[in-house]
Amino acid sequence: MTTDTVITRTETDLGMPDPRHGIPAAYGGVEADVAWAAEIKRLAKARNATILAHNYQLPAIQDIADHVGDSLALSRIAAEVDADEIIFCGVHFMAETAKILSPEKRVLIPDERAGCSLADSITADDLRAWKADYPDALVVSYVNTTAEVKGLTDICCTSSNAVDVVASIDPDREVLFLPDQFLGAHVKRETGRDNIHIWAGECHVHAGINGDELTDQVDSHPDAELFIHPECGCATSALYLAGEGTVPADRVQILSTGGMIDAARATHSKQVLVATEVGMLHQLRKAAPEVDFQAVNSRAACPYMKMITPAALLRCLREGKDEVHVAPDVAERARASVQRMIEIGNPGGGE
Numbered sequence: 001m002t003t004d005t006v007i008t009r010t011e012t013d014l015g016m017p018d019p020r021h022g023i024p025a026a027y028g029g030v031e032a033d034v035a036w037a038a039e040i041k042r043l044a045k046a047r048n049a050t051i052l053a054h055n056y057q058l059p060a061i062q063d064i065a066d067h068v069g070d071s072l073a074l075s076r077i078a079a080e081v082d083a084d085e086i087i088f089c090g091v092h093f094m095a096e097t098a099k100i101l102s103p104e105k106r107v108l109i110p111d112e113r114a115g116c117s118l119a120d121s122i123t124a125d126d127l128r129a130w131k132a133d134y135p136d137a138l139v140v141s142y143v144n145t146t147a148e149v150k151g152l153t154d155i156c157c158t159s160s161n162a163v164d165v166v167a168s169i170d171p172d173r174e175v176l177f178l179p180d181q182f183l184g185a186h187v188k189r190e191t192g193r194d195n196i197h198i199w200a201g202e203c204h205v206h207a208g209i210n211g212d213e214l215t216d217q218v219d220s221h222p223d224a225e226l227f228i229h230p231e232c233g234c235a236t237s238a239l240y241l242a243g244e245g246t247v248p249a250d251r252v253q254i255l256s257t258g259g260m261i262d263a264a265r266a267t268h269s270k271q272v273l274v275a276t277e278v279g280m281l282h283q284l285r286k287a288a289p290e291v292d293f294q295a296v297n298s299r300a301a302c303p304y305m306k307m308i309t310p311a312a313l314l315r316c317l318r319e320g321k322d323e324v325h326v327a328p329d330v331a332e333r334a335r336a337s338v339q340r341m342i343e344i345g346n347p348g349g350g351e
């Protein structure tokens with residue numbers, strides 16, 4: 001990289017536009033070399049900025065960040081660190097959550113077009129209409145939602161505490177659970193509630209990890225343990241397979257991304273199959289280098305996460321773009337739903 005490096009919006013890196021989901025091309029043309037790393041550090045220091053990276057980010061972005069983690073853990077760090085600016089390397093709703101929890105800081109995302117198919121599966125208008133059909137119900141939203149949807153939510157939840165949050169609600173009260181249908185099915189099964197209505201949203205990346213794929217992988221890796229994120233379409237199949245004895249139940253762990261790191265450090269298995277976005281493998285391999293971590297579906301890469309390229313991060317620090325804004329009244333209501341979540345059980349880190 002040279003100091004006059006041109007940042008182009010190209011179809012290089014992993015930012016190929018995906019016509020199925022209308023995902024735009026990422027900023028490209030910059031190599032993540034030693035000079036790039038030095039320039040990123042210099043600019044971040046000059047701006048008094050802290051760089052946060054989600055577990056699904058490209059390895060080069062994870063390695064340059066001050067903190068790597070899951071969405072809620074990063075938002076809490078954003079609120080606590082002594083910095084003027086937060087550079088949030090993740091998708092837009094995550095940067096919004098950081099802004100909700102630290103309204104006095106300037107929050108930047110290196111490419112504001114980095115969305116999320118799950119968060120986009122329900123809009124604030126959709127939720128208003130759904131609430132009108134069930135006026136007495138309590139709304140529980142997974143953290144993968146926009147600030148506006150959080151502002152219409154009673155209690156947020158993560159994949160770690162979704163069961164505890166729903167179990168804490170009066171059993172006679174109806175519950176609207178959104179937006180992830182697989183996490184909703186997991187919660188319904190665990191709580192045994194009949195009065196829970198589940199929004200039919202899904203993440204196209206996690207939904208692509210299915211039961212057939214899992215069965216094939218389990219058959220060809222008979223000694224491997226399984227780490228499964230409950231948003232995956234395969235979570236139900238994994239529990240079914242465990243119930244059938246196809247996969248011994250003690251080999252299956254349903255975990256948030258933060259929980260996976262803890263489980264990686266604790267495992268005695270030589271090999272672990274991982275059912276979530278492939279970026280997760282980077283931190284798992286760092287946490288337990290002696291364990292062989294393999295993706296259940298090696299094509300499960302989130303194209304939105306991969307829009308935060310080395311070029312996008314450089315542009316962000318040079319130009320102070322893209323700033324994340326949340327209207328103060330929306331932020332106040334959204335903050336209340338996130339705080340209620342933190343009060344109930346261990347929220348872990350969500351995705």
Ligand code: SF4
Binds near residue numbers: 091
């Ligand atoms: S992996 Fe799925 S849920 Fe996560 S950010 Fe990407 S599209 Fe959204």
